Amino acid sequence: MLDDIDRRILRHYQHDPSLSAADLADRANVTTATCARRLERMQANGVIRGNYAVIDWHALGYEVEVSLRVTLDKTQPRAFEEFTEKAKNIPEVVEIQSFLGRVDLRLSVIARDMQHYQQLYRTTILTLPHIADIEALMHVARLKSDEVLPL
Incomplete structure (x- = not known):
């Protein structure tokens, strides 16, 4: 402790x-x-996991961020593993979170513009295995992004 x-x-x-x-x-x-x-x-002891650079995606030309809430086909026994394995290989997917409940996963996706996002969504995201439902939420503003703990 x-x-x-x-x-x-x-x-x-x-x-x-x-x-x-x-x-x-x-x-x-x-x-x-x-x-x-x-x-x-x-x-x-793993309390400090490392140091890393925080990169401003907007400064690199990524103007669009979308949160995709994904529900998987639970009739497939390896749906979660197969989906996440493929999703991890998409460079524009910068975060994957899993949940208990109606939504199984949330993907945070970045794109240069709406045209790039649309192309990425149609040719890459929708080809991921075992998607039963997907909902896109357009990111408008980050109101708080802080990993500082109240120590």
Whole structure:
């Protein structure tokens, strides 16, 4: 479990993972050695899964984002596995989530424009196996996108 020192380190780390160990230690009010040792432990335990770049899709020319809610044909025993295996190979599918309930999966799809989306939808998305129903929701605005935890 995390103690107060771990939470202090994580609180600062999640806001700026590019901080040096010395700067992070200074902000968390611990020694550099303690900070480094605790970061290593939290990485080894899977608390910190890694650092990655957050890319602005719009800056790269992707103007359209669509959320597709997919219901699968549940009469097919491997429908979920076969669908997700194929969907993971579509570069424009940037996120796949699974659900319990009426909707089985949600795909987040990006496209350069509506023409690109329409072509992608007709030639790639609709050819995915075992789709029983699909609903498209056009993304208008992202009101909150934050993985910062209240530590």
